[in-house]
Amino acid sequence: MRNAIDHGIETKEQRSDTVKPPKGTIKISAYHEGNNLIIQVKDDGKGIDPRIIESKAIEKGVIKSNHSLTEKQLKELIFHPGFSTKEKLSDVSGRGVGMDVVKTNIVSLNGSVNLDSELGSGSVFTIRLPLTLAIIDGLVTKIEEQKYIVPLSQVSEIVPFHTNSLKTFTNGAHLYKVRDEVLPLYYLNRKLGLKSIETTQSAVLIVKDTQRFAVAVDEILNQRQIVVKNLGQDVRNAKGIMGSAIMPDGLPSIIFDLVKLYSDEMKVKASA
Amino acid sequence: MENIIEQTGVSNRYLKFELGGEYYSLPLLDVREVTPPPKTTPLPNSPDYFVGVMNLRGQIVSIVDLRKKLRINAKEDQSQQAIVITEIEGVNIGLIVDAISSVMNVGSQDLMPLPEFKSKVNSKFIRGVFKEGEELVVLLDMPLVLDIQEIKNSRNKAS
Numbered sequence: 406m407r408n409a410i411d412h413g414i415e416t417k418e419q420r421s422d423t424v425k426p427p428k429g430t431i432k433i434s435a436y437h438e439g440n441n442l443i444i445q446v447k448d449d450g451k452g453i454d455p456r457i458i459e460s461k462a463i464e465k466g467v468i469k470s471n472h473s474l475t476e477k478q479l480k481e482l483i484f485h486p487g488f489s490t491k492e493k494l495s496d497v498s499g500r501g502v503g504m505d506v507v508k509t510n511i512v513s514l515n516g517s518v519n520l521d522s523e524l525g526s527g528s529v530f531t532i533r534l535p536l537t538l539a540i541i542d543g544l545v546t547k548i549e550e551q552k553y554i555v556p557l558s559q560v561s562e563i564v565p566f567h568t569n570s571l572k573t574f575t576n577g578a579h580l581y582k583v584r585d586e587v588l589p590l591y592y593l594n595r596k597l598g599l600k601s602i603e604t605t606q607s608a609v610l611i612v613k614d615t616q617r618f619a620v621a622v623d624e625i626l627n628q629r630q631i632v633v634k635n636l637g638q639d640v641r642n643a644k645g646i647m648g649s650a651i652m653p654d655g656l657p658s659i660i661f662d663l664v665k666l667y668s669d670e671m672k673v674k675a676s677a
Numbered sequence: 678m679e680n681i682i683e684q685t686g687v688s689n690r691y692l693k694f695e696l697g698g699e700y701y702s703l704p705l706l707d708v709r710e711v712t713p714p715p716k717t718t719p720l721p722n723s724p725d726y727f728v729g730v731m732n733l734r735g736q737i738v739s740i741v742d743l744r745k746k747l748r749i750n751a752k753e754d755q756s757q758q759a760i761v762i763t764e765i766e767g768v769n770i771g772l773i774v775d776a777i778s779s780v781m782n783v784g785s786q787d788l789m790p791l792p793e794f795k796s797k798v799n800s801k802f803i804r805g806v807f808k809e810g811e812e813l814v815v816l817l818d819m820p821l822v823l824d825i826q827e828i829k830n831s832r833n834k835a836s
Contacts, residue, residue, distance in 0.1 A: 413832075551718065592833040634737050636730060646720070649730060649737050657718045657730045657737050 435530040442534045481520060484508040503618065504675035543650065544610070546622040548594045553622075554631060554650055554660040555610065562611045563625060581609060581619045590619040591667060596645075612663045618670075620663055633660060689784055691807070692761065693814055695776040697749040702781060702807065707819055709762045709769065711777055715740075731760075733798060738762060740771040746822060747802065751775060766825050781814065782819040783807055788816060 432447040484507075508518050511532055522528040542557040570582045572591065581590035590609065610620045631650040634657075645666025649657045690705040700766060717729035717740050726745035730737050740760065744751045757776035788805040802822045807814040820826065 634735075636737050636739070649718070651732050651735065651737075655732055656716050657732050659718065659720060 437539075442539050444532040444534070445529060446532075447527065447529045454524050462619060484518070484520075498565040508604075539633050540630050541633055541660075542628065544628050545626040545658075546593075547626050548597065548622055552599075552626065552652060552656075552658045553593070555620075555663055556647070556657050556660065559612050559663050560610045561617070564609050564611065566609050566621060581621075583609075583619070585609065586617075588617055588619045589623060589670070591670065592621045593661075594623070596666060610663070612667075620667075625676060629659070638666075689782060691781045691783065691814075691816065693778040693781050693809075694759075694761065695752070695757075695778055696744050696747065696774055697752060699749070700752040700778060700809075700812055701774075702814050702816050703761075703763070703819050705780060707763050707765050709764045712760045712762065712771075714758050714760055714773065728773065733762065733769075733771075736769070738769050738771050740773060743774055743822075747799070763819060763823075765819055765823065768823075768825055768828055770823055772816065781807065781809060783809070786805040 426673040430449050433445070434447075435442065435444045437443070437536050481633075511534065513517050515536040516532060519531040519533070521527065521531070541555040544557050544560055544563075546553050546555060564583055572580045572582070574580075579590040580587050584587075588611070610622065612618055612620060634650060636646065636649050645662050645668075647660040647662040647665075649659055692705050693700055693702045693703040693712075694803055695701075711821045712733070715733075718725065719729040724730075726742045726748040728740040728742050731740055732805050742751075743749075752775045755775075759774055759777050760771045761774055761777070762771045787807055789808065791800055791803050802818055804816045804818045807816060
């Protein structure tokens, strides 16, 4: 981040020579992608010039002058220990111990750093970390003595279950009225293949998605920070299962991705 | 590494265990450890032989009931049940067996092709039979029984 400000963004004078607005932009984004957590830092500065890196590297003896590195390999030299191309050391990005330390740390977490840089239009650093290290806020729910976790980010609210707000159709579909809104309701225990005793349902989660829907569970226990662990490789791709977490009692618990779990149902509804 | 395995003869050792009154075995090199039956968490919509997942010192491991997988009736006495944690081609799976018997030390020349005898198990899962005294010990083809290739394919698809 600091590197982007210091090394990436040009001075006002340099920028006005190009078509760019005088103010530089640095965009930071973070998101899930499969089993990875992606953090992206993108600036619209001057990009990394492989020629400058090349001459610096030769001067510092990192590479030989008759090297045969490609432009991409040259750019990646910024991850080499003790490498800083900025002419002046500044108090913003510090000394040249930056990028190689970043890379070593990320690699030791089984992640990777990727650099995309276009001379003149900026650089993108993409950091990829395995989700095993990701900590999420989870809602612990209980269905028939078994605990299941739902990521809190998918839940927009929790409402108590009242049978008089429920409408059941002959084909087994349910609608649930929350204030003035009517939402499709699904029983999570049906999805689990458990014998459902529908009277035991006591709470409803409202899931936020492009379409909102409600999911009924037996009980909401608490909310806790959860370290997401991957399941064994043989079940990793089970639909709607994000992973598992080890609960304080030592037992693993399943983490559900409710949006994925009910994606088929929601699709049917959308096309109907 | 190969050499060490050769010299110590580990590759000639097999873990012998009991399933429904018959003896079966798998290469000792595929076994990571043996543990008492743990508490497991069931997974929804999984096949009947899939018991659930367990917490093995922080690692989540799937547990498969080998008797159900091979369609063998479990012994009624469950007191000697054990879990064999296998590691085959990088995939960890725990197997429930009726009892652990011993570690056999046999040469590959002792492995006979499947003779004409009725086993409870589908013959495609059997790599051969060891004769140990009067007993016949079936050597299972674990990668085939556990569908290791299928697991690896689906993993490659996902990544």
